[in-house]
Amino acid sequence: MRSARPYLAAFRARFQLMLQYRAAALAGFATQCWWGAIRIMVFAAFYGVHAAAAPISLADAITYVWLGQALLALLPWVADPEIGQAVRTGGVGYDRLRPLDAYGYWYARTLGWMLARALPRAALMMLAAGIVLPLVGLGAWAWRPPSGLAAALLFLPAFMLMTALAAAVLMLANIVVAASLNERGVNAVLTPLVIVFSGSLLPLDFFPDALRPFLHVQPFAGLVDIPFRIYFADLRGGAALQGLALQAGWTLVLVGLGRLAMERMMRRLEMQGG
Amino acid sequence: MPQILVEALAKTYRVAERAPGLAGALRGLVRRRWRAVHALVDVSFSLEAGELLAFIGPNGAGKSTTVKILSGILRPTSGRVEVDGLVPYQDRVRHVARIGVVFGQRSQLWWDLPVLDGFDLLADIYRVEPARYRRRRDELVAMLRLEPLLAQPVRQLSLGQRMRAEFAAALLHDPSILFLDEPTIGLDAPSKLAVRAFVRRLNREQGVTVLLTTHDMHDVEALAERVIVIGQGRLLADGPFENLRAGVLAERRLYIDFAGPAPALEMQGVTVRARTERSLELAFDPADIPTAKLIAAIAMKHAVEDIHVDEPAIEEVITRFYELHDSGEA
């Protein structure tokens, strides 16, 4: 484990830094509660008309929304601003001087950044939407716990994989930013793609049925749609395991692509003199 | 009728008191304790048109508060302020159209715009008649040698260049009064000289009234006949700098290099401030011993190689003045 120390240290440092921004977290939290509330009201309106047309129950849709708000920081919809900053100020070169695997180091930092932003907010959201709402009699609009033991157990790896996948996506985005020095272009493509295809905008099954086969296997499904459906057992048993495999598979692919891209970029930096 | 009139000006801020630690923070949420900070207490002075006044004082003394009140962006707690017949904070728009303000190290010009575009925009903001604007602009560009910089975005200029452009920007609308807040801070030596020369010219040739706040005593030396010293919100001195110097540190310094070892010198009214193997630094009051007499007395008894007479450094004068009035940094 000694070799993992620098990566753990990087993770921890980033985590602690982000935890300092508590005030911002609280403001963002209130905003997100509102977001969630509006989305739920929209769902309720449509379910009220023709609930049978829905692929999942309203209760599950509500849980989906709250889960999404709670874990929003795990959605890789914008490239890490610090990377863009490091690129702009030339700090990228220094990373090469450290005796580390560059990809692993950046990956650990990315994980730290995401989890540090996600976990406090998730805890707050769980308190508000999972505990307070039922207490004040609005249990019908609350965030429900996992649907059964199997779902809960399967959600653990699903959550870990969704985080790993998100970090891999963000790494690839960051590397493209570093290589092209073009953060805006990358975000212009990344943001809409991720928000739609991860299931953040709507659970993927709400999109027209004809698209379902494609939507279920594309890489971003593992970011939101798959793990959340495992949570409320819309995906169970074999289907859940398939979902996990999909998450894992795409994570490996994207990590591999990321490492390749990083190697090429580093080599190019070396040749240019950094 | 003075152009700037300040009478019994006072400004008090209410600052929330925060006790340290978590308990203090929580208590602060429930009941706030307020502390009064007296930034200005009974300040009075006046300025005639065409005067050049330097405002000096330690940090936190109330210099920028005074300038902010005079420029109309801050409202005093009490007292009377009149600039060109207007009360600055009551008639903000009319008042600021007549003044120019330069803040040291900060530029009002737009970062991404070429300098000339910034000037044009300011002309529109200040509603300067086009022909007058062009004339004034060309005059300032020539005076400040801005011609090669006009097409460059402000972000590409060095600090010295930016400050020159800044002066032009502040004067495009032909104000009769110019407020300068630490204008030479951070500038290199040639730029400082250029700024001082420009301000002097502006004041002497064009009759622009100038009120300048500064920490740089060489600015004061180069520009101001009249100096106001502010300390802890109060006016401590108002008059020619020479009077200040005479009142505080009326002495001269004599630096002597000897051909041989520096002698032990004991003369009445003469203090040895510093000694090296072959030189002495002496302090004396020319009112007691005329300079020429002292030099002659020493040269008669010892072989002297070089002599240099000077006044104490201006910083020393000011520091001594602050000490006397016990008005160090609040």
Add this chain to the structure above:
Amino acid sequence: MNALALYGRYVVASLRAQAQYPAATLMLTAGHCAATAIEILGVFALFDRFGPVGGWSFGEAALFYALVNIAFSLADLLTRGFEVFGTDFVRTGAFDRVLLRPRAAALQLAGHEVRLSRLGRLLQGFAVLILASRLVPIDWDAAALATAVWAVAGGVALFVGILILQATLAFWTVESLEIVNVLTYGGVQAAQYPLNIYAAWFRRVLTFGVPLACVAYYPVLAILQRPDPLGAPDWLLPLAPVAGFAFLALSFVAWRAGLARYASTGS
């Protein structure tokens, strides 16, 4: 030079600054267009799956969506100065320089940085407007056009008012408060659907609290020449956008109070 002409000069200056980075500006605009356009995908998917809601078809809902997005994007263009007021002006002391110019502070802030990229939302809003016109038989006669323009104007006034309030808060808190996004972006999120689909309490908030209903819902009813399913009188429908202007007037009152406070406490 009067205020409007000066504002025009500010806009030109801002555009010139952005024109120095054409590729970045284009990409920001495209990115913003894409990021905001995905919302209509969501609207479409829901209508496609569930069918008409609250008596509305997708095409009709698209009309609400379009007007709200067009109004907000225009307001967004006008108010960058207010949006960053706390962080970029109050905290840095740059607001002093604004006050040292012989012009209204609000005018200078409105002219501060007109971001071209915000046109991205405007573009997709217009695209959806055209889509709505194709899907639904809308009689775009003079009255309907006038109502649409009037609704957008009211919407712009409302959103500008909200953003001015956000800036006014900064006089007290010194930071720009993210939470006001609940009203701006949240408002767009809520009002992009016909408001009668929401529960009564929420509708009341959106009519009397932050009058989004008045600048989107009621005027669209007038354009589509449909009576309000909730019973508001027909004559009220086209007049409703005036509420947006009333809101703007109130926010200016607050703004002036903030200015007075700044003058006595400084930065």
